[in-house]
Amino acid sequence: MPDDEALDRRSFVKLAGGAAASAALAGCGGDGEDTPEGDGGDTATDGDGGDTATDAIDETDTVEETATDRPEPEDREGYLQRANLLLHERAPWVFLNRQFSVYGQNSDLDWDARRDELIAAADIGPGDDGSVTITQGQMDSGLDPHDHRETPTDNIVTQAHDGVLNRNASGEVIEGLATEYERLEEGLVEFTLRDGVTFHNGDDLAASDVAFSVNRIVDPEVGDLESPQSDQLAGVTGAEATEDLTVEVSSDGINPIVFQEFASYCDVVQEDWITEREASEINTDMNGTGPFRVTEYESDVRVEYEAFEDYWDGEPEVTELTMNAASEASTRVSRLLADESDIVVNVPPEEVQRVQDDDTTEVEAVPSTRVIFNAMRYDAEPFSSQQFRQAMNYAIDLDSIIENVLAGFAAPTGQPTLEGFVGYNPDVGPYDHDPDTAEQLVEESGHAGADITLETPVGRYLKDLEIAQAVAEYIDDLENVSCSVEQREFESLVGELTTGNIEDKPPFYLIGWGNTTFDATQTIIPLLTTGGALTSYEEDEDVDSAIEQAQSLPGGE
């Protein structure tokens, strides 16, 4: 059970604010609110509603008792599950789909795509000649592993670097450069590094290199860099090498997801190599401990690697690796079909058939870590009404959208947290498609006749405009609501979402959120709690409380 006094408010707030930067590149969330929902008792009602929405929910949804009716959870995961149930009921979003990562690959390869969108070339079993070419949508924005926020750059730099911890294909935390990791006390964890690891220049890995890497990310005074990744190690305040192969990492508060963070982020660099070089050189060359060593780099064109023969986990089967890019999806697929590339990313639904029809290629699709949703600002009418928000969820036929717009390459959601993440609530399913209930809830909300506009970026997420149009059409089909779509330039929309002022945000917008920590908090805190950097839903004491309780408890380590 949580000890209230152990709650670390500062840690909670830091985590909430820290995720802000994710918005720009992962696609972020919004802002909004209504009156706070009552804590406890039956399904909360809005002040302006008539009857409660409970009847409608009981009839049509899988949730038959509210989260606050249930006994106090016993552990962190229980609190996170409670938060997800609450959020399902209170419907701050129109819950849409979990995006899939869809790859085209040469059938000769032995490769399983990862859920975090990273392509670890060392895990690939190559074809006959041992060389592999991977084509992404764009190239890197520089090779400094701590000075970027995009997946394409991650995919390029992580071939040459290792993390302290790592993940397997299904997202579970596994050993990386550290063979042991433990929590010494609240706010202090220790990593024991493996012996015999060398950098590509032949120097041995030391604990000081790992400490330097951590500090370079979280401390702007270290390594002459304002790392845009500081929020990826949210809560971490610094690291210190205590022995040759032992590093202690301190956090502000208990930081329950510290090991999750190190499994996804913090590429380890060599301190001397970095400090002796100008930024321009660090951005055009790499010296890590990873499975591949750079042999040629042409900015915006390609990176070529060779297998690192002294790699601690054994020399990779792939002997030569090339990473290049083609922004046009049809060009990427053509490269695959012409045998110029072995793996291509982001195959859109309309190109899938071309890949499947060829005997030498196949489609690999895995659920990603990105959720697509329509945020509804809690402080803007008609979204200030919980019943109205629920109605929007009942109005849409999510299965049909996934089948017809996304060709089946997506999964429906009914809570902010994705399946397989810490805190996912298996008892909560998607809302049913029930226009009658939707119309009834709209009437009860007192907002019959509402005319709403869904703002959406175009081309940022897979079929984003088409999804928004389908959602708007379903809502518009309700007899008592009108809905239209407004297309927005992504950067401009993100600019409004990241001002820190809830009133700058559109009342109703489509956005996506990637969370590679595989932990519910890194979606809920920034997007759906009071004070969250990008929140559209505040002042729900039940949700805030559940998250605070969860953050006061250690993770599953």
Place this chain on the structure above:
Amino acid sequence: MSLGRFLIKRTVHGVFVVWGVVTVVFGLRFLTPGSPVNAVAPLDASQELRQRIARDLGLNKPLYEQYFDYLFSLLQGDMGYSYLRGIEASTLVLGRVPATVELAVAASFIAVVLSIPLGVIAANRRHEPADYGATLFSLVGISTPNFWLGIMLILVLSVQFGLFPTSGRPLGLYPALALLVTEGAPGGLLRWLHHIFLPAVTLGTYFTALITRLTRSGMLDELGKSYVRAARAKGLPEALVRYRHALRNTLVPIVTVVGLQLGTLIGGAVITEAVFSWPGLGSFLIRSINVRDWPLIQGSLVVIGVSFVLVNIVVDALYAYLDPQVVTE
């Protein structure tokens, strides 16, 4: 006026145009709302980084001083620093120039080599099958969208028949020529030709069709003029009349069009570059705009502007050679 003075005059004009371009580009950063720092800093930049950028940009100095600093930096080849990419902007921008020039020149070369003979043949055989064929080709060429043609060429010639690579630029012309000269190895040059062929054809098709039509109509126009009748009456051979006199006069407006198109291709081959993953300046500029990397946007615009001016000076020189009256006028 001598040819030399004419060219000097044009060059001086060009310098003023470049100055104007640079001034407008300098002003762009002040058109964005809020501080110019917002135009340069990444979206998630910290306050410390913003202060550093403000220092680097000299925003505490008077505007005129900032302007002259910018001018002098550009003269020294310094286009600023890309905080998003962690590298000098000039390194990235100028790194794109070779690919851009290669593609623009290759497309123009294909266009000129194909279109002028086609246009001449069509004019010489007016209302014959060759004329109809050339006219039909030019109509189709002008009507075909670049992106469709590029994708079709890839699907048919690359994916289906495997004759050409689908996309990419594995090496530039300069290293390919260097290999040829130093090691006598033509492999690099052949590889370069292999990769540039489809993008150049895609980019050059519209251009080819346009010049074919211009050449045909220009030739027909010239052949109907009195100096041609006089030349024929004088007993000059028909080939001399057509190719020495009529064609030369036809080329004057064509050179202008070629020059303008070449200038446009320097920064405007965005679609072809995207379809063929050709690392040129157009797609680079678009990507920089998408991420609002202002030093790269400004650097790209300056390079495109300067290229346009240079191409126009060369066109003026050719113009003067083909039509000496231009100089005296």
